[in-house]
Amino acid sequence: EYKDIATPSRTRDILKKYGFQFKKSLGQNFLTEPNILRNIVEAAELDETSNAIEVGPGIGALTEHLARSAKEVLAFEIDGRLIEVLEETLSPYPNVTVVNEDVLKADLTTIAKETFKQDLPIKVVANLPYYITTPIMMHFLESDLNVSEMVVMMQKEVADRITAKPSTKAYGSLSIAVQYYMEASVAFIVPKTAFIPQPNVDSAIIKLVRRDKPAVEVNDEKAFFKLTKAAFQQRRKTLWNNLQATYGKEEAIKERLAKALETAGIDPKRRGETLSLEEFAKLSNALG
Numbered sequence: 527e528y529k530d531i532a533t534p535s536r537t538r539d540i541l542k543k544y545g546f547q548f549k550k551s552l553g554q555n556f557l558t559e560p561n562i563l564r565n566i567v568e569a570a571e572l573d574e575t576s577n578a579i580e581v582g583p584g585i586g587a588l589t590e591h592l593a594r595s596a597k598e599v600l601a602f603e604i605d606g607r608l609i610e611v612l613e614e615t616l617s618p619y620p621n622v623t624v625v626n627e628d629v630l631k632a633d634l635t636t637i638a639k640e641t642f643k644q645d646l647p648i649k650v651v652a653n654l655p656y657y658i659t660t661p662i663m664m665h666f667l668e669s670d671l672n673v674s675e676m677v678v679m680m681q682k683e684v685a686d687r688i689t690a691k692p693s694t695k696a697y698g699s700l701s702i703a704v705q706y707y708m709e710a711s712v713a714f715i716v717p718k719t720a721f722i723p724q725p726n727v728d729s730a731i732i733k734l735v736r737r738d739k740p741a742v743e744v745n746d747e748k749a750f751f752k753l754t755k756a757a758f759q760q761r762r763k764t765l766w767n768n769l770q771a772t773y774g775k776e777e778a779i780k781e782r783l784a785k786a787l788e789t790a791g792i793d794p795k796r797r798g799e800t801l802s803l804e805e806f807a808k809l810s811n812a813l814g
């Protein structure tokens with residue numbers, strides 16, 4: 527019988543035993559609320575039919591819950607000091623592999639192939655390092671991995687942006703980049719007191735579920751994402767001004783833009799934040 531790693535007393539014991547000092551620069555805020563960990567794993571609905579990938583296992587608080595539910599767990603931890611800690615804390619779980627690498631530099635597809643014995647759908651479940659939340663999300667979404675779901679903790683402010691609907695303050699190119707691939711919702715809010723040390727901001731768990739096919743049909747994904755970024759470049763400017771800033775102000779380009787807007791039935795005086803994914807797709811396809 528093992529006591530949960532995430533209880534405040536066991537966490538304290540482990541940190542003390544290894545003389546561990548938190549590194550703020552690595553976004554190290556460890557969860558010490560067993561209840562919240564249970565809720566995260568519940569939201570992920572893990573069982574033997576999927577493998578899990580975790581970013582930043584820390585001392586293994588979430589990892590052990592994943593190990594108990596998923597078939598296999600692959601965890602990326604950048605901080606070499608934590609590797610020997612994890613060797614001890616996760617020793618009861620033979621289905622866990624910890625890789626001492628920066629997740630953003632890791633070749634996810636190759637490492638997953640080498641690690642997982644079975645090619646099952648992958649669920650990404652993590653308490654993310656907040657200084658790189660968005661790059662990590664995009665790294666997974668743009669990889670060739672078979673990611674069926676992501677249940678991840680992040681700053682509430684970023685969670686709001688990812689799940690935002692059109693014509694809201696939080697809606698932007700990040701909302702579109704994620705919602706293009708995944709159905710996104712906020713699962714629950716986590717108070718600062720659940721962590722040591724406590725972060726400065728509120729946190730939220732979001733749940734992303736892979737769509738059968740992307741939310742909208744676009745002829746050229748790269749062009750679509752370029753367009754959505756262009757539309758939000760300066761939030762207070764009209765679509766027309768923002769598009770010219772990216773695509774150019776030459777007459778021929780202006781003509782092409784005007785024609786595409788007309789074909790898509792979009793008023794150039796609107797602001798980017800009012801356009802739905804469908805409208806962005808129409809405009810992108812019309813631009814050719």
Ligand code: SAM
Nearest residue numbers: 555556557582583584603604605628629653655
């Ligand atoms: N999972 C643990 C928990 O919930 O208590 C720790 C979460 S803590 C918010 C973030 C973890 O990510 C830290 O262990 C940190 O060292 C690790 N980390 C930071 N940057 C990383 C990167 N680029 N690649 C992999 N891990 C990283």
